[in-house]
Amino acid sequence: MRVLVINSGSSSLKYQILGMEDETLLCKGIVEKIGLEDSKVEQKCGEKEIEKNVEVKDHEDALKVVIDLITDENHGCLKSIKEIQAVGHRVVHGGEDFASSVMINNEVIKALEDNSNLAPLHNPANITGIKAAEKLLPGVPQVAVFDTAFHQTMPERAFMYPIPYEMYKKYKIRRYGFHGTSHRYVCKRAGELLNKKKRDLKIVSAHIGNGASIAAIDHAKVIDTSMGLTPLEGLVMGTRSGDIDPAIPLFLMRHGYSEHDVDEMLNKKSGVYGLSDYVSSDMRDIRKARDEGNKLAAMALDVYIYRMAKYIGSYATAMKGIDVLIFTAGVAENTAEIRKRVCEYLTVFGVEIDDFKNEELNGSEGIISTKDSKVTVMIIPTNEELMIARDTKKIVDENNK
Numbered sequence: 120m121r122v123l124v125i126n127s128g129s130s131s132l133k134y135q136i137l138g139m140e141d142e143t144l145l146c147k148g149i150v151e152k153i154g155l156e157d158s159k160v161e162q163k164c165g166e167k168e169i170e171k172n173v174e175v176k177d178h179e180d181a182l183k184v185v186i187d188l189i190t191d192e193n194h195g196c197l198k199s200i201k202e203i204q205a206v207g208h209r210v211v212h213g214g215e216d217f218a219s220s221v222m223i224n225n226e227v228i229k230a231l232e233d234n235s236n237l238a239p240l241h242n243p244a245n246i247t248g249i250k251a252a253e254k255l256l257p258g259v260p261q262v263a264v265f266d267t268a269f270h271q272t273m274p275e276r277a278f279m280y281p282i283p284y285e286m287y288k289k290y291k292i293r294r295y296g297f298h299g300t301s302h303r304y305v306c307k308r309a310g311e312l313l314n315k316k317k318r319d320l321k322i323v324s325a326h327i328g329n330g331a332s333i334a335a336i337d338h339a340k341v342i343d344t345s346m347g348l349t350p351l352e353g354l355v356m357g358t359r360s361g362d363i364d365p366a367i368p369l370f371l372m373r374h375g376y377s378e379h380d381v382d383e384m385l386n387k388k389s390g391v392y393g394l395s396d397y398v399s400s401d402m403r404d405i406r407k408a409r410d411e412g413n414k415l416a417a418m419a420l421d422v423y424i425y426r427m428a429k430y431i432g433s434y435a436t437a438m439k440g441i442d443v444l445i446f447t448a449g450v451a452e453n454t455a456e457i458r459k460r461v462c463e464y465l466t467v468f469g470v471e472i473d474d475f476k477n478e479e480l481n482g483s484e485g486i487i488s489t490k491d492s493k494v495t496v497m498i499i500p501t502n503e504e505l506m507i508a509r510d511t512k513k514i515v516d517e518n519n520k
């Protein structure tokens with residue numbers, strides 16, 4: 120079965136085509152910096168590699184670029200898009216409706232649309248991808264794999280907000296958590312690499328990309344995570360504020376900002392982008408600006424790292440211990456400085472990083488802590504696409520029985 124996987128992130132569209140008989144990777148690509156001036160696409164199909172700048176203002180443009188490139192005569196791996204036998208989609212918000220992956224039908228699309236206002240940077244892009252794929256590949260099965268699903272094991276004490284209970288009954292206002300497919304993948308991979316059953320480990324998984332979240336995974340079950348009702352809560356992100364005093368939106372609205380203004384501010388103009396007085400949402404640009412002497416970029420980076428360390432510390436407390444700390448996703452896989460500075464805050468837990476390994480393994484998979492470190496610190500490049508492809512195959516096979 121040849122599966123196309125589409126993973127729309129807030130700043131990127133990642134995709135893979137896999138032959139699922141033996142999980143052969145036929146093609147892999149990313150459109151990144153969507154909506155920024157220097158967007159580009161990178162694709163690798165076996166020996167054929169291409170990287171070029173493209174103008175993509177949103178995820179719909181990005182998807183057009185992808186479809187053209189995978190069927191491109193010189194750079195692609197398919198003669199026709201019809202060679203795809205199933206499509207797996209990352210869907211960010213499944214709410215309480217979906218605790219596991221599902222075959223997409225009109226009812227599912229309707230439920231996703233209903234959840235759109237809870238993940239405004241993501242669900243609309245996910246739905247665009249689903250509708251475009253249905254148009255291009257009529258009759259080909261499509262599966263939705265939810266960011267929220269892996270977190271459904273969280274206990275009430277972690278997912279309930281201390282507001283009137285009737286708000287949960289009426290509107291399902293609770294914490295859901297996101298990046299579940301990524302946390303699930305790295306947790307499984309850590310068990311394999313350490314040759315330990317993941318059931319024996321207390322893992323903190325730090326998924327730090329444009330969106331960022333941390334999960335506490337105790338004996339293979341999520342017991343807490345930093346994102347909440349929406350992907351806005353928790354860490355400082357590229358454009359999202361993460362935790363703030365809930366009185367701030369009310370204060371701003373009393374000063375003339377509309378609900379829409381506040382929503383845009385917290386989701387699209389905050390995080391390191393807003394803190395740096397709009398240098399960039401991209402961590403590479405922030406660090407470059409800091410190196411060139413920009414004080415606000417330096418401050419944004421300090422706030423970003425400090426908040427991350429505090430969350431990791433609180434999850435060591437939540438699990439009464441921590442065996443493994445995993446760094447994953449765009450920023451954490453590729454930025455030695457951030458891993459080092461976060462770990463410097465964590466010496467109280469016996470975290471000791473090996474500076475040489477931290478630099479040497481940048482962007483690849485492996486252990487970066489010293490032999491004496493009480494916590495095994497690892498970089499594990501995430502592979503949400505592989506998890507999505509596996510779920511897609513499983514659901515399509517079950518459906519064909």
Ligand SMILES: Nc1ncnc2c1ncn2[C@@H]1O[C@H](COP(=O)(O)OP(=O)(O)O)[C@@H](O)[C@H]1O
Pocket residue numbers: 127128129130131327328329330357400401402403404448449450453454
């Ligand atoms: N090679 C790299 N070196 C440093 N930072 C990188 C690299 N690749 C990606 N990043 C950073 O990762 C972030 C994007 O992460 P990613 O996980 O792809 O995001 P998302 O899925 O949320 O769109 C950006 O801030 C970017 O600066």
Ligand SMILES: CC(=O)OP(=O)(O)O
Pocket residue numbers: 127128129130211241266297298328329330331350
């Ligand atoms: C949920 C979320 O923030 O996803 P991403 O990091 O891909 O934007």
Ligand SMILES: [Mg+2]
Pocket residue numbers: 127128129328330
């Ligand atoms: Mg992502």
